[in-house]
Amino acid sequence: MPANRFNNFTHYGIGIGLRVPHYQHILSRKPTVDWFEIISENFMVDAGRPLQVLDQILEQYRVVQHGVAMYLGSTDGLNREHMKKLKRLVKRTNTPWLSDHLCWGSVDGRYTHDLLPLPYTFAAAAHVAQRIREVRDYLEVPILVENVSSYAEFHASEMSEWEFLSEVVEKADAGILLDVNNIYVSSQNHNFNPYDYLNNIPHHRVGQMHIAGHSKFEKYILDTHDHPVLDPVWKMYAHATKLTGATATLLEWDDRIPSFDEVHREALKAGKFCKDLLHEPVTA
Amino acid sequence: MSPSPRKHSEGVKKLRAIQRQFATGIMRPLTADHQMQPKWVDGKSARKAVAAFIKPNDRLSSFDRLEIYNKQYWFRLIDCLYEDFPGLRTVMGERRFYDLSVAYLTKYPSNTYALRDLGNRLEKFLAREPQWMEPHPKLARDLLRLEWAHVVAFDGEALPPLEIDALLDGGDPARLRLGFQPYITFLACDYPVDNFIISVRRREEPQGEASNAVAERAPRKTQKKLKLPKPEKIYLAVHRSENSVWYKRLEPEAYLICTGLQKGLPLQTACERAFRRRKADADFGVTLQNWFAQWASFGWFCRAE
Numbered sequence: 073m074p075a076n077r078f079n080n081f082t083h084y085g086i087g088i089g090l091r092v093p094h095y096q097h098i099l100s101r102k103p104t105v106d107w108f109e110i111i112s113e114n115f116m117v118d119a120g121r122p123l124q125v126l127d128q129i130l131e132q133y134r135v136v137q138h139g140v141a142m143y144l145g146s147t148d149g150l151n152r153e154h155m156k157k158l159k160r161l162v163k164r165t166n167t168p169w170l171s172d173h174l175c176w177g178s179v180d181g182r183y184t185h186d187l188l189p190l191p192y193t194f195a196a197a198a199h200v201a202q203r204i205r206e207v208r209d210y211l212e213v214p215i216l217v218e219n220v221s222s223y224a225e226f227h228a229s230e231m232s233e234w235e236f237l238s239e240v241v242e243k244a245d246a247g248i249l250l251d252v253n254n255i256y257v258s259s260q261n262h263n264f265n266p267y268d269y270l271n272n273i274p275h276h277r278v279g280q281m282h283i284a285g286h287s288k289f290e291k292y293i294l295d296t297h298d299h300p301v302l303d304p305v306w307k308m309y310a311h312a313t314k315l316t317g318a319t320a321t322l323l324e325w326d327d328r329i330p331s332f333d334e335v336h337r338e339a340l341k342a343g344k345f346c347k348d349l350l351h352e353p354v355t356a
Numbered sequence: 357m358s359p360s361p362r363k364h365s366e367g368v369k370k371l372r373a374i375q376r377q378f379a380t381g382i383m384r385p386l387t388a389d390h391q392m393q394p395k396w397v398d399g400k401s402a403r404k405a406v407a408a409f410i411k412p413n414d415r416l417s418s419f420d421r422l423e424i425y426n427k428q429y430w431f432r433l434i435d436c437l438y439e440d441f442p443g444l445r446t447v448m449g450e451r452r453f454y455d456l457s458v459a460y461l462t463k464y465p466s467n468t469y470a471l472r473d474l475g476n477r478l479e480k481f482l483a484r485e486p487q488w489m490e491p492h493p494k495l496a497r498d499l500l501r502l503e504w505a506h507v508v509a510f511d512g513e514a515l516p517p518l519e520i521d522a523l524l525d526g527g528d529p530a531r532l533r534l535g536f537q538p539y540i541t542f543l544a545c546d547y548p549v550d551n552f553i554i555s556v557r558r559r560e561e562p563q564g565e566a567s568n569a570v571a572e573r574a575p576r577k578t579q580k581k582l583k584l585p586k587p588e589k590i591y592l593a594v595h596r597s598e599n600s601v602w603y604k605r606l607e608p609e610a611y612l613i614c615t616g617l618q619k620g621l622p623l624q625t626a627c628e629r630a631f632r633r634r635k636a637d638a639d640f641g642v643t644l645q646n647w648f649a650q651w652a653s654f655g656w657f658c659r660a661e
Contacts, residue, residue, distance in 0.1 A: 195367020
């Protein structure tokens with residue numbers, strides 16, 4: 073049974089990010105993995121090895137697309153070339169949903185290649201929601217938006233981040249890719265209670281979760297994806313799972329990438345958390 | 357309730373103004389010790405300018421918070437150029453390549469969502485500011501072209517290839533035009549940069565890849581210098597075979613034919629250019645046939661546009 077109407081893929085279980093250092097291992101050993109998440113932009117190419125690898129993966133595994141450059145919060149028009157290539161890839165992978173970030177990254181045709189935070193205003197929420205609808209209509213696939221980790225807040229903000237996320241997805245009738253680690257990172261950087269965030273979003277819209285490691289510095293935390301998941305994030309993940317029901321989850325590990333087996337072991341912990349905790353009452 | 361169209365449009369304008377301020381801050385070059393510049397674009401205090409739109413917290417000022425993004429912008433993009441142009445970086449040295457990257461991205465900020473295309477205007481930039489390539493201008497130019505050709509060959513578009521029989525069957529060589537796959541680049545080089553690049557790439561370690569993660573790191577440490585190659589005229593086809601990138605050396609006449617065909621010359625005219633150089637070679641006709649058979653077997657040919 074799906075946990076909610078945006079989560080028709082409960083059975084997807086635990087996924088792993090498809091990364092170059094693991095290609096050989098995956099293609100030769102064919103490990104058992106529920107699904108792979110790909111960074112869409114890495115495969116939005118015309119030909120060559122990336123697509124060859126992708127096709128080989130598609131023969132064996134389910135693939136879900138995750139984007140890093142749609143910039144749903146940018147005020148420039150949607151990049152038509154980007155959309156065309158994305159649609160071509162959606163057809164190739166048959167991804168059951170497509171996710172990208174609740175952020176902006178380009179202005180006046182200049183691209184920063186970063187996931188930059190938005191001011192949490194009603195106008196920004198309406199703008200992003202409109203773009204999500206446009207993207208969904210064009211791509212013809214359900215869209216999930218992911219909360220980003222952030223290091224800055226704006227004077228212009230009119231609400232909390234979780235209120236902003238809720239406003240956007242309600243207006244766009246979109247799903248949420250809930251990045252639990254990003255919530256933790258932002259909560260430490262902006263002094264809010266991460267459980268307020270988890271408790272106050274529309275849980276029925278959570279279609280996927282991300283978990284990852286981060287790095288602590290003296291005055292802030294960076295979302296580095298170069299460590300195993302830390303305890304506070306596991307606790308939040310368990311809490312989120314109780315609120316949303318079993319949800320397709322992905323472990324992100326993008327820098328200082330260890331062996332495939334190590335990443336896989338870490339990812340499987342998420343499955344154990346789901347099994348162990350789903351029957352306990354919601355606390356915190 | 358949805359806001360009125362006028363209110364919505366004003367809201368988006370305000371959002372755009374904030375994004376412009378933010379982008380202005382993070383796309384400005386860092387100082388020599390990798391900090392955010394203390395002065396804003398108008399020459400006034402950056403602390404004051406940033407405080408006008410970003411909140412401080414109990415640990416970081418508004419300036420400190422924007423500086424995190426400013427550093428990430430430069431480290432991320434320079435990392436990308438470092439990976440795409442390891443040969444040029446080796447010849448220039450780490451510090452000078454870093455400075456070149458900053459100058460290039462300041463003049464030509466990325467205009468595409470694809471990080472793969474970040475270096476697509478570097479040749480144009482260096483043609484306008486050749487002083488960056490000193491003291492090895494020809495070697496640096498050769499490396500730059502070869503490394504960009506590598507990017508193109510890696511994942512560039514492939515069209516349906518033409519077989520050798522289909523190429524010549526019934527066609528009048530005086531009129532027949534052949535196209536090359538868009539992923540192939542032909543290069544005339546003053547240095548044997550193919551071997552040099554292979555040595556450079558062998559000692560490079562694979563890095564992380566595009567994601568929403570950030571990296572808190574300064575530019576990489578200096579590596580031991582490789583011996584630079586001595587001048588030697590070579591001709592290369594940078595192509596793809598079975599999804600791997602190859603550097604194939606060509607004889608000068610073969611290069612002439614390929615570039616002639618690529619420019620749209622008819623087959624006969626392109627071959628005549630080569631014949632003029634090899635008048636004394638009685639077997640050149642056979643050589644020519646072998647070349648075409650080999651190029652066709654690589655799938656290089658496609659219909660001319």
